[in-house]
Amino acid sequence: MRAENGNRVKVQFVGRLEDGTVFGESPLEEPLEFTLGRDQLIPGFVEAVRGMEPGQKKTVQVEPEDAFGSYDPEKLIQFQRSQFAKREPISRGMKIEVKDATGHQFVGQVNTITESSVTLDLNHPLAGQKLEFDIQLQEVA
Numbered sequence: 001m002r003a004e005n006g007n008r009v010k011v012q013f014v015g016r017l018e019d020g021t022v023f024g025e026s027p028l029e030e031p032l033e034f035t036l037g038r039d040q041l042i043p044g045f046v047e048a049v050r051g052m053e054p055g056q057k058k059t060v061q062v063e064p065e066d067a068f069g070s071y072d073p074e075k076l077i078q079f080q081r082s083q084f085a086k087r088e089p090i091s092r093g094m095k096i097e098v099k100d101a102t103g104h105q106f107v108g109q110v111n112t113i114t115e116s117s118v119t120l121d122l123n124h125p126l127a128g129q130k131l132e133f134d135i136q137l138q139e140v141a
Helices: 043-049 083-088
Strands: 006-019 022-025 032-035 057-062 076-080 095-099 105-113 119-123 131-140
Touching: 032 083, 043 057, 043 119, 076 083, 083 119
Parallel strands: none
Antiparallel strands: 006 022, 006 032, 006 131, 057 131, 076 119, 095 105, 105 119
C-alpha cells in the first residue's frame, strides 16, 4: 500500500544540514507518526513520504522554500534591554519567549546585545537551510 493523503504513517528519519550536521532524527523505538496531508510537517518531507511503500528507503534534498522558508532579515526585532531585566543574564544564542501586542507568543534567539537593546531573531533556526533527509517508511494505515 502506497502512502497517500489521509493515511497515518510511521517513518524513521535522519535530518542533516548541507555540511552533514544532524539536526534531528527519530529514535528506533519511536518512529515519527503523522497523517499525510494535514500540514503537520514541512512540505518537502511530506512530499518525499507520499507515494512510498512500507520498507522503502530514500534520501531527499529539501530546498528552504519547501522546509522552513528563506531567512527573513525583517524578523530581526530590536527590544529595549530594560524589557529583559528579569531574565539576566542574557547571552547571545539564548532562546527567549516573547509576546506581541495581541498576545501571540514567539520564541526568538538572542542575536545581539548592547547596553540599551537586545535584538532577537524570530526566524526558525533552520530558515534558509537546504535540508537532507534519509527516510524509511515503516507503516501505512
